[in-house]
Ligand SMILES: Nc1ncnc2c1ncn2[C@@H]1O[C@H](COP(=O)(O)OP(=O)(O)OP(=O)(O)O)[C@@H](O)[C@H]1O
């Protein structure tokens with residue numbers, strides 16, 4: 001589904017250059033949860049954001065469903081990113097002043113889904129059920145706990161039915177009980193809807209939710 005070939009990323013500093021990723025090769029299989037781990041600063045977030053088209057590689061190729069991302073115009077990339085991909089980060093980044101259901105409705109619009117009002121409402125309800133947030137449908141994000149916010153963020157990341165979910169340290173701000181709950185929800189939805197997941201984590205306990213674990217080391221990937 002996604003293949004990464006000979007990916008390189010360097011950052012300039014002053015007159016020098018710091019190579020963070022060197023000749024990285026990786027395939028993400030359809031419907032599979034891949035966990036990316038490795039020590040802090042090893043380049044996990046950099047790799048995730050490049051694969052997701054959020055920043056450019058210095059060299060190399062990323063092919064999603066047969067389309068090479070690196071060849072796309074910025075506008076095409078943006079459109080694909082909004083419709084094919086979903087994102088969750090360490091912080092939930094919910095939009096203040098929008099109710100829980102409106103966070104999801106906003107994403108449906110952003111992704112350009114042409115669903116009828118009825119379809120949209122049914123999908124929002126089903127998704128809020130899946131993350132056990134139906135009773136907070138009309139709540140404001142400010143009134144939710146950290147774990148609840150993160151469950152809304154999952155719902156928002158998946159409501160437009162993306163093919164790929166990118167999740168960067170999504171349990172890092174949660175206690176172990178809530179982390180487990182969040183990971184179980186992600187795994188259940190991903191399995192039911194056959195979503196390809198790339199999750200970055202440095203929490204060993206979260207690796208059990210992955211079908212495959214790959215490790216970043218010395219600017220490269222070690223595929224276990
Ligand atoms: N925009 C940038 N400019 C310069 N250097 C950067 C930039 N982004 C990342 N780096 C450097 O690239 C390296 C990898 O960073 P990255 O954030 O990908 O690591 P990480 O594995 O996600 O770490 P953590 O587990 O702490 O989140 C680090 O040395 C970081 O300082």
Ligand SMILES: [Mg+2]
Pocket residue numbers: 044045046
């Ligand atoms: Mg990181």
